[in-house]
Amino acid sequence: MNVVANVYRGEMVESSHLGHIAVVDSQGTLLYSFGDPLRLTYARSSMKPLQAIPIIETGAADRFGLEPADLSLCCASHSGEPRHRLRALGILERAGQPEAVLQCGTHVPRDEESYKQLIRDGKPLTPVFSNCSGKHSGMIATATHMGEDVSTYHLPDHPVQQRILEVVEDIAGYPKEKIYMGTDGCGVPVHRLPLANYAWAFAKLAKPQAVDNPVRRKAIERITDAMTAHPEMVGGNHRYCTDLMTAFGGRVIGKAGAESVYCLGDRQTGLGIAVKIEDGGARAINAVVNEALRQLGIGLDGPLEKLGSYTNPPITNMSGITVGRIETVFALEPIQRSLHE
Numbered sequence: 001m002n003v004v005a006n007v008y009r010g011e012m013v014e015s016s017h018l019g020h021i022a023v024v025d026s027q028g029t030l031l032y033s034f035g036d037p038l039r040l041t042y043a044r045s046s047m048k049p050l051q052a053i054p055i056i057e058t059g060a061a062d063r064f065g066l067e068p069a070d071l072s073l074c075c076a077s078h079s080g081e082p083r084h085r086l087r088a089l090g091i092l093e094r095a096g097q098p099e100a101v102l103q104c105g106t107h108v109p110r111d112e113e114s115y116k117q118l119i120r121d122g123k124p125l126t127p128v129f130s131n132c133s134g135k136h137s138g139m140i141a142t143a144t145h146m147g148e149d150v151s152t153y154h155l156p157d158h159p160v161q162q163r164i165l166e167v168v169e170d171i172a173g174y175p176k177e178k179i180y181m182g183t184d185g186c187g188v189p190v191h192r193l194p195l196a197n198y199a200w201a202f203a204k205l206a207k208p209q210a211v212d213n214p215v216r217r218k219a220i221e222r223i224t225d226a227m228t229a230h231p232e233m234v235g236g237n238h239r240y241c242t243d244l245m246t247a248f249g250g251r252v253i254g255k256a257g258a259e260s261v262y263c264l265g266d267r268q269t270g271l272g273i274a275v276k277i278e279d280g281g282a283r284a285i286n287a288v289v290n291e292a293l294r295q296l297g298i299g300l301d302g303p304l305e306k307l308g309s310y311t312n313p314p315i316t317n318m319s320g321i322t323v324g325r326i327e328t329v330f331a332l333e334p335i336q337r338s339l340h341e
Contacts, residue, residue, distance in 0.1 A: 001016075001018060002018050002019060002020065002034060002035035002036070002278075002330075003016045003017065003018055003019075003329055003330070004017055004018065004019030004021070004034065004035070004277065004284065004288050004328060004329065004330045005017045005019070005284040005287060005288055005326055005327060005328045005329060005330075006326075006327050006329055007283075007284075007315065007324065007325075007326050007327075008315070008324040008325050008326075008327060009315065009323060009324040010323065010324060014324070017277050017278070017279060017281065017283075017284045018035065018277070018278035018279065019034070019035055019275065019276060019277045019278055019284070019288060019330070020033075020034065020035035020036050020037060020039045020041075020195055020275070020276045020278070021033060021034040021035060021037065021195075021273070021274070021275050021276075021288070021292055021330070021332065022037035022038075022195045022196035022198075022199040022273070022274045023199060023271055023272070023273050023292070023296065023332065024196055024199035024200040024203050024271070024272050024274075024339065025203055025270055025271055025272075026200075026203040026204050026206070026207040026209075026210035026270045026272070027210065028173055028200050028338060028339040028340050029336060029337070029338055029339070030196050030199075030335055030336070030337040030338070030339060031271070031334065031335065031336070032295075032296070032332040032333060032334055032335060033196075033332070033333055033335050034330045034331070034332055034333060035278075036195070037194075037195055037196045037199075037335075038194040038195065038196055039194065039195045039276060040180075040192055040193070040194060040195075041192065041193065041194070041195045041198070041261065041274075041276050042182060042184075042190050042191070042192050042257075042259065042261075043190075043191065043193070043198050043257050043261050043263060043274070044184060044185075044190055044257030044258040044259060044261055045077045045131075045132070045184075045255065045256060045257045045258060046198065046255045046256065046257035046261050046262065046263040046274075047168065047190070047191060047198075047255075047257070047263075048074070048075040048076065048077070048135050048255060049075045049205055049223055049224070049227065049253070049255060050164070050167050050168055050171055050172075050201060050205075051074075051075075051135060051138075051139075051164050051167075051188075052071060052074040052075050052135070052138055052223050053164075053167045053171075053216065053219045053220065053223065054142055054160070054163040054164060054167060055071070055074060055138045055139075055141065055142050056071075056218075056219035056222055056223065057163075057215060057216065057219050058142050058145055058146055058163070059145060060095075060138075060141045060142040060144070060145035060146070061141075061222075063145050064091070064094040064095055064141050064145070065094060066091065066094075066138075066141070068222075068225065068226035068229050068230055069087060069226070069229075069230040069233050070087055070090070070091055070134075070226075071138075071222060071223055071226035071227075072226040072227050072229070072230040072231070072233035072234055073087045073088060073091070073134035073137075073230075073233040073234075074091075074134050074135055074137070074138035075134070075135070075223065075226075075227055075234055075255065076131070076134045076135070076233055076234045076235065077131040077132065077234075077235065077241070077255075077256060078131050078133075078134060078233065078234070078235065078236055079109060079110035079111040079131070079235065079236030079237065079239060080109025080110060080111045080114050080115075080129045080130075080131065080236075081109075081111045081114060081236050081237065082114065083232070083233070084133075084134065084233065084236065085114075085128045085129065085133070087134065087233065088128050088133040088134050088137045089128055089137075091134070091137040091138065091140075091141055092137050092140060092141075094141070095137075095140060095141040095144040095145070096144065097140050097141075097144060097150060099126060099127060099128050100127075101140055101150055101151070102127035102128065102130070102133060102136050102137070102140070103127075103136060103153070103154040103186075103187050103188075104127050104130040104132045104133055104135075104136045104154075104186040104187060104188075105127060105130060105185075105186060105187060106125045106126060106127045106129050106130050107125070107129070107130060107131070108125065108129075109129045109131070110131070110236065110239075111236065111237070114129070115129075130186060132184075132185075132186035132188075134233070135186070135188075136153075136154070136186065136188070139153050139154070139160050139188070140153055142160055142163075143158070143159075143160050146159065146160075148160065154187045154188045156181055156189045161188065161189050164189075165179065165181070165189070165191070167216075168191050168193070168201075170211075170213075170216070171200075171201045171204050171205070171211070171216075171220075172193055172197040172198060172200060172201040173197055173200050173201075173339055173340070174193050174194065174197045179191050179192065179193060180192040184258075185258060195274045195276055196274065196339055197339060198261075198263050198272075198274040199263065199272040199273055199274035200272055200339055201263070201272065202253070202263045202264055202265035202272035202273065202274065203265055203270055203271055203272030204220070204265075204272070205220055205223075205224055205253055205265045205272070206224070206252075206253060206265030206266055206267045206269075206270055206271070206272060207265075207267065207270035208220040208221050208224070210270075224253050224265075224267070227245065227253050227255075228245050228250040228251075228252075228253060229250070231243075231244075231245035231246050232246075234255065235256075240254075240256065240286045240289075240307075240310060241254055241255060241256055243306075243307060243310070244264070244289075244307060246306075247299070247302075247303040247304075247306040247307050248299065248303045249303075250267070251266065251267050251268050251303075252264055252265065252266055252267065252298070252299075252303075253265050253267070254289075256285070258280075259276075259280035260276065260277035260279070260280050260281055260282050260284070260285045261274070261275065261276050261277075261285075262274070262275045262285050262286075262288075262289050263275075264289065266296075266298050268298075269296075269298065271296065271298075273289070273292055273293075273296075275288055275289055275292065283313075283326060284326055284328075286310040286313075287310060287311055287312055287313060287326050287327075287328050288328055288330070289310075290304060290307055290310055290311045290328075291311070291328040291330070292332065295331070295332050296332070312325055312326055312327050312328065313325065313326050
């Protein structure tokens with residue numbers, strides 16, 4: 001079985017997580033794998049950096065004066081901290097749109113203090129608290145800039161989503177007629193591709209020189225520079241995405257997706273890595289990503305030490321006493337296979 005991590009209680013294995021990993025270079029060569037690197041997968045929020053590309057390509061970002069921190073928020077699954085909500089509302093304000101236009105729904109934010117303050121104030125949850133409000137604000141700004149119907153920007157046939165589909169096809173190197181689109185938790189289309197193609201996409205994000213279109217290449221550079229300059233916007237306090245990019249000091253871009261997906265790109269080596277935990281549980285994903293980086297020799301000069309709390313993390317009981325641990329157990333296997341085949 002393709003076990004990537006075991007969960008120990010005491011010194012005995014209580015549970016195991018199966019998983020799949022693909023490591024691809026910017027030219028589309030699958031270099032390393034574990035499990036099934038071609039597993040058809042919804043990358044969920046890991047695709048937000050690709051979904052943000054049309055914001056720049058259409059000219060919406062420049063028209064509405066989006067700053068790097070705004071672009072980073074457009075790629076975020078944020079914690080709903082005040083800085084996240086203010087930026088999302090700022091993007092909407094510059095586009096001349098009210099918060100009510102957001103079609104992302106709402107949920108209790110990860111930032112507990114923001115939620116407690118909302119309760120103390122007797123105010124309701126609104127869509128800006130959604131972890132996807134930055135992405136949706138960017139989509140709304142794009143639709144506004146292009147003179148398109150703003151009320152339906154989230155639907156698959158809308159030009160906003162069709163532009164995103166074209167970007168996914170191009171950057172991930174996978175024909176759009178093969179891409180099945182489901183509906184994400186925030187209401188916009190989510191794309192189902194082989195895991196290795198997501199790794200390829202992040203390899204191109206890490207090394208945009210591999211992208212032929214100069215306009216798209218520049219858009220990618222702006223987005224990845226924004227994410228690494230403002231990692232606090234991508235996640236928030238005590239979030240792996242933020243801590244990862246902070247620890248690597250601009251070298252690595254990373255983005256989590258629901259159902260235990262993680263995609264990242266190393267700007268130094270040009271490698272893209274995509275991970276999927278089969279059961280969708282989130283507790284092992286960060287440890288698996290850290291171990292994949294270690295096996296590839298990425299971050300051994302300090303960053304992985306800074307991310308040590310995510311490596312084989314402890315299992316604690318209700319009293320906070322350590323009673324077990326999560327331990328990664330996989331080994332990446334070298335492979336040479338072109339995704340162009």
